[in-house]
Amino acid sequence: MEENSVLWEETIQPGAAWSHVLKRGTALRLMDLEGGANVGAIFYNFECPVERYNMPDTLKAQHIARLTKGFVLYSDMGRILCSIVEDQVGWHDPIGGTSRAKNVEEKYGPSRYQEQRNDCYKNGRDSFLIEMAKWGLDPRDLAANVNFFSRVDVAEDGSMSFAVGNSKAGDFVETRAEMNVLVILNTCQHPLDPNPRYAPKSVKASIRRVPAPSADDPCRISRAENGRGFTLTERYFL
Amino acid sequence: MSGINLVESKLDPAKTIYSREILAGEPWIHPVKKGQYFRIVDLHGNQAVDTLFYNEHDYSDRYSAQDTIQQQCNIYLTTGTKLISTAGTVLLTIVADTCGRHDTLGGACATESNMVRYALEKRHMHACRNSFMKAVIEWDHGMSKRDIANNINFFMNVPVTKEGKLTFEDGISDPGKYVEMRAETDVLVLISNCPQLNNPCNAYNPTPIQVLIWDGTEA
Numbered sequence: 001m002e003e004n005s006v007l008w009e010e011t012i013q014p015g016a017a018w019s020h021v022l023k024r025g026t027a028l029r030l031m032d033l034e035g036g037a038n039v040g041a042i043f044y045n046f047e048c049p050v051e052r053y054n055m056p057d058t059l060k061a062q063h064i065a066r067l068t069k070g071f072v073l074y075s076d077m078g079r080i081l082c083s084i085v086e087d088q089v090g091w092h093d094p095i096g097g098t099s100r101a102k103n104v105e106e107k108y109g110p111s112r113y114q115e116q117r118n119d120c121y122k123n124g125r126d127s128f129l130i131e132m133a134k135w136g137l138d139p140r141d142l143a144a145n146v147n148f149f150s151r152v153d154v155a156e157d158g159s160m161s162f163a164v165g166n167s168k169a170g171d172f173v174e175t176r177a178e179m180n181v182l183v184i185l186n187t188c189q190h191p192l193d194p195n196p197r198y199a200p201k202s203v204k205a206s207i208r209r210v211p212a213p214s215a216d217d218p219c220r221i222s223r224a225e226n227g228r229g230f231t232l233t234e235r236y237f238l
Numbered sequence: 239m240s241g242i243n244l245v246e247s248k249l250d251p252a253k254t255i256y257s258r259e260i261l262a263g264e265p266w267i268h269p270v271k272k273g274q275y276f277r278i279v280d281l282h283g284n285q286a287v288d289t290l291f292y293n294e295h296d297y298s299d300r301y302s303a304q305d306t307i308q309q310q311c312n313i314y315l316t317t318g319t320k321l322i323s324t325a326g327t328v329l330l331t332i333v334a335d336t337c338g339r340h341d342t343l344g345g346a347c348a349t350e351s352n353m354v355r356y357a358l359e360k361r362h363m364h365a366c367r368n369s370f371m372k373a374v375i376e377w378d379h380g381m382s383k384r385d386i387a388n389n390i391n392f393f394m395n396v397p398v399t400k401e402g403k404l405t406f407e408d409g410i411s412d413p414g415k416y417v418e419m420r421a422e423t424d425v426l427v428l429i430s431n432c433p434q435l436n437n438p439c440n441a442y443n444p445t446p447i448q449v450l451i452w453d454g455t456e457a
Binding site: 054055057060065074076078095096097098102139140141142144145154156157160161228232 | 297298299302303304305307308311312313314324325326339343344345346348350351353354355357358367382383384385386387388397398399400402403404405406
């Protein structure tokens with residue numbers, strides 16, 4: 001990353017929620033600071049949030065059940081919200097979903113602010129809903145999420161397993177906004193993380209200005225479907 | 239093929255409280271009460287039945303593909319699968335299944351996703367998410383596009399490989415195969431009997447299905 005292109009950066013604390021309108025022409029880089037991070041994320045068209053990230057459309061347009069550099073995140077309207085332009089991890093999970101209060105308590109035990117202050121346990125679902133509410137979104141708007149830095153393997157019989165150690169300290173992934181994208185995210189642990197201890201990790205978020213995708217942009221030419229996705233996205237701004 | 243759980247139902251189709259054939263390309267919306275049994279029959283084989291479920295008392299609490307596969311730690315739906323909502327409610331349990339595997343990652347076709355997947359000129363073609371929209375508009379209970387969540391594709395076979403590829407395989411269903419669920423709470427069922435003509439999964443030939451409901455006293 002060219003240092004002078006960075007507009008700002010900040011550390012997102014373990015178990016914290018975060019949101020930002022990632023403007024078209026900027027990119028969000030997320031760096032795993034300690035190794036083993038998980039970032040649950042949902043994406044909306046900021047101007048019309050009823051258009052939002054669509055897991056099945058993203059998977060079937062690209063015939064994938066993992067995300068890495070060269071793939072894009074589709075909305076339900078055939079447009080590309082974000083492109084993955086850099087990735088040092090190689091596999092990010094689009095199917096595993098997020099944690100909820102009941103599972104977090106069963107897994108890690110009870111936890112209250114009264115005793116633990118800011119170390120009390122968070123869960124992904126409540127973190128999404130609270131952060132979404134700040135933008136006027138409610139449970140009807142809760143969509144399937146991406147889990148950056150986490151990997152879920154699927155065996156032949158369909159069983160899912162969480163890959164421990166998928167992401168190392170210093171690994172980063174960068175998503176370029178192709179629209180003005182409301183990003184809602186949190187650093188809660190992956191719901192299938194077998195770690196018996198509550199141990200979410202921090203990440204660094206960096207925002208920088210980036211050029212518009214060129215005619216030979218790797219995400220655009222990675223497959224014919226994505227070429228059409230970029231066409232539909234660019235038409236939206238005409 | 240592994241990961242399938244074939245179980246036949248003991249319910250008598252002559253004793254239903256509701257039975258209806260849904261033609262290809264048609265939507266259907268109907269409540270199913272707690273304790274009732276709900277069956278979908280693939281009358282002609284390999285027909286995609288795009289299906290959504292809602293808590294009938296709170297439509298914001300609806301079927302969640304991610305929560306369902308996460309809870310059972312398996313991407314395929316078959317006998318024994320609990321269909322989980324966004325709030326963690328068990329909406330229905332699959333109690334019988336003569337097909338053996340159903341998909342919930344491939345989602346529903348839409349005019350927009352057809353443009354991306356096949357060609358920009360495909361916008362005019364019939365699509366499930368338009369059928370879902372038509373059904374909820376006519377239902378007139380305040381539902382909108384925000385309520386069109388990620389669905390189940392009954393009778394569709396969409397495996398994930400160990401390399402993380404999503405593949406659309408030939409169907410494993412046949413004429414007369416069915417899947418049957420018990421409602422664990424009052425639910426609203428929304429079906430689009432898929433009109434997709436661009437995908438070989440249904441041999442380019444969408445066909446009718448049958449839906450049946452039993453009141454549950456027989457089971």
